[in-house]
Amino acid sequence: MSQIKVGFVGYGGSAKTYHLPYLLPVKEIQIYAFLQRAAAPSIESAPGSHCTVDFPAAKHYRTSEDFFGDPAIELVIVTTHTDTHGSFAEKAIAAGKHGQSFISDASSGTISDENSSKLWWKSLSRERAKKPTSFSLWRKRRVWF
Numbered sequence: 660m661s662q663i664k665v666g667f668v669g670y671g672g673s674a675k676t677y678h679l680p681y682l683l684p685v686k687e688i689q690i691y692a693f694l695q696r697a698a699a700p701s702i703e704s705a706p707g708s709h710c711t712v713d714f715p716a717a718k719h720y721r722t723s724e725d726f727f728g729d730p731a732i733e734l735v736i737v738t739t740h741t742d743t744h745g746s747f748a749e750k751a752i753a754a755g756k757h758g759q760s761f762i763s764d765a766s767s768g769t770i771s772d773e774n775s776s777k778l779w780w781k782s783l784s785r786e787r788a789k790k791p792t793s794f795s796l797w798r799k800r801r802v803w804f
Contacts (some may be wrong), residue, residue, distance in 0.1 A: 666690035666732035668723075669739035670710040678736055692718040694726040697788045722746070727754040 665682065667674050670693050687701035699719055704712045711719050720726035727735075727750045735751040735762045737744050 660687065662687055662689035664689050664731050664733045666692040666694065666726060666729070666735050667710075668694045668737045668751075670695040671738065674736075674738040675707060675713075678738060680724070690717050691712055692720060692726065692729060692732055694720045694723060696721055723750055727751065741770060 665688055667678070668740070679690070682690065691713065695710050698721065699710060699711040700709055706713055709725070710717065718729065720729070726732070735747075737747045739747060
C-alpha cells in the first residue's frame with residue numbers, strides 16, 4: 660500500500676503541536692509538502708524555526724498556486740489562522756485534493772453566523788463531491804461536522 664502524501668498549509672504551533680506528532684508515527688502517511696510563506700533559512704537554524712529545518716525531505720512552497728498545483732499532494736491539512744481557512748479550503752477543493760475529504764483545523768472561517776458557515780462548507784463540498792472535516796481539540800471545545 661502506498662503512503663498518502665500530506666501537504667500542510669501553515670507551519671506554526673497548530674501544525675507542530677496538534678497535527679504532526681500524531682501523523683508522524685503513521686506509516687501510511689508521508690509528510691510531503693508545506694506551504695510556508697517564509698523563505699528557507701540560508702544558515703543553520705534552530706529546530707522548529709522553519710519547515711525545511713525540521714523536514715528537509717519535504718517540499719517547501721511559498722505560494723498557494725504552487726502548493727495546490729502540485730499533483731502529488733493527496734491530502735491537505737489547513738493549520739493557518741482561522742480567517743484564512745475558508746479561502747484555503749476553497750483552493751484545496753478546486754484543485755481536486757484528497758479524493759473524498761479535506762481537513763481544516765478548528766473553525767472554518769470568521770463568518771459570524773455559525774449556521775451560515777456550515778451551509779457554505781456543505782454547499783462547497785457538494786459541488787466537488789468532497790467531505791469536509793473541521794478538526795478541533797479541547798482548546799476549541801467544538802467540532803463542526
